[in-house]
Amino acid sequence: MEMLNKVCEALELVRKVNPLVHHITNYVSVNDCANITLTIGASPVMSDEIDDVGDLIKISNALVLNIGTLNKRTIEAMFYVGKEANKLGIPIVFDPVGTGATKLRTEIAMKIIDEIDISVLRGNMSEIKSLIGLSSSTKGVDSTEKMEGAEEISKLASKKFNCVVGISGEVDVISDGERIYKVLNGHSILTKVTGTGCMVTSLIGSFLGAGCNPLTSCVSGYVVMGICGEEVFKKSGNNIGTFKVKLYDEIFNINEIKIKEGVLLEKC
Numbered sequence: 001m002e003m004l005n006k007v008c009e010a011l012e013l014v015r016k017v018n019p020l021v022h023h024i025t026n027y028v029s030v031n032d033c034a035n036i037t038l039t040i041g042a043s044p045v046m047s048d049e050i051d052d053v054g055d056l057i058k059i060s061n062a063l064v065l066n067i068g069t070l071n072k073r074t075i076e077a078m079f080y081v082g083k084e085a086n087k088l089g090i091p092i093v094f095d096p097v098g099t100g101a102t103k104l105r106t107e108i109a110m111k112i113i114d115e116i117d118i119s120v121l122r123g124n125m126s127e128i129k130s131l132i133g134l135s136s137s138t139k140g141v142d143s144t145e146k147m148e149g150a151e152e153i154s155k156l157a158s159k160k161f162n163c164v165v166g167i168s169g170e171v172d173v174i175s176d177g178e179r180i181y182k183v184l185n186g187h188s189i190l191t192k193v194t195g196t197g198c199m200v201t202s203l204i205g206s207f208l209g210a211g212c213n214p215l216t217s218c219v220s221g222y223v224v225m226g227i228c229g230e231e232v233f234k235k236s237g238n239n240i241g242t243f244k245v246k247l248y249d250e251i252f253n254i255n256e257i258k259i260k261e262g263v264l265l266e267k268c
């Protein structure tokens, strides 16, 4: 399958290019995002100070915006650096954490999508549904929505926001407005460790920074997290405390052979 080869090429490319990925992200999973960026072969830098981000984005290859613990100061920095990234042609992945749960999150996420050119929007079903104006329930940062209709919703959201949209869940669904891919890899244990969605977003940022296109970057992020999450569970079972550390090991050691053996990727 053509996309599978692109995912393998993306892995090779990120390790060759070693892109710098600038993050403005949340203080819950910031360290996990930095580590996951390193494990895939990119380099992370985290900064949300408005007097600092303008210089950093000039030397970065991609930008991750994540509103998990947004506040007035980081919101201002996100708009500033997002617009600078657009001027410089640096790709952006946006994670609208908790959208739908609060007015502030929904309003800021909508404004980011409206004013900043985003390459990939990645969130769970509750977040994406709320952004396209569908009624949606949430549990804070976690989804309480079923994945039913995810194919159409991802396509609709992609067309509406003019970017690739990746909806995560038991099956991850990705669309560029025309094509739809499904990644069936993953394990429910991934929902028991905080920050796994944020980490997928950092993986996507790493692939974007390496020069991969938004669709390939998004599919690759989900494939890597899905296969590696499954693998850690197979080896270690329900040992939640050590899961994340083993996930780093697994992602660091992912290769083309393991991807081709383990991948469950479908084109709709």
Ligand SMILES: Nc1ncnc2c1ncn2[C@@H]1O[C@H](COP(=O)(O)OP(=O)(O)O)[C@@H](O)[C@H]1O
Residues within 6 Å of the ligand: 123, 124, 125, 141, 142, 143, 168, 169, 170, 171, 172, 185, 186, 187, 188, 189, 190, 191, 195, 196, 197, 198, 200, 222, 225, 226
């Ligand atoms: N029920 C599930 N079964 C298998 N994998 C899942 C399940 N729910 C989520 N995942 C995986 O966990 C990762 C994070 O997704 P998710 O928990 O939906 O994001 P978020 O943490 O942003 O809400 C993704 O790689 C996704 O494929």
Ligand SMILES: Cc1ncsc1CCOP(=O)(O)O
Residues within 6 Å of the ligand: 026, 028, 029, 068, 069, 097, 141, 193, 194, 195, 196, 197, 198, 199
């Ligand atoms: C628990 C929590 N609260 C604010 S951000 C955050 C982390 C969310 O991470 P993810 O969306 O990857 O589960």
Ligand SMILES: [Mg+2]
Residues within 6 Å of the ligand: 095, 097, 098, 123, 124, 141, 197, 198
């Ligand atoms: Mg999330």
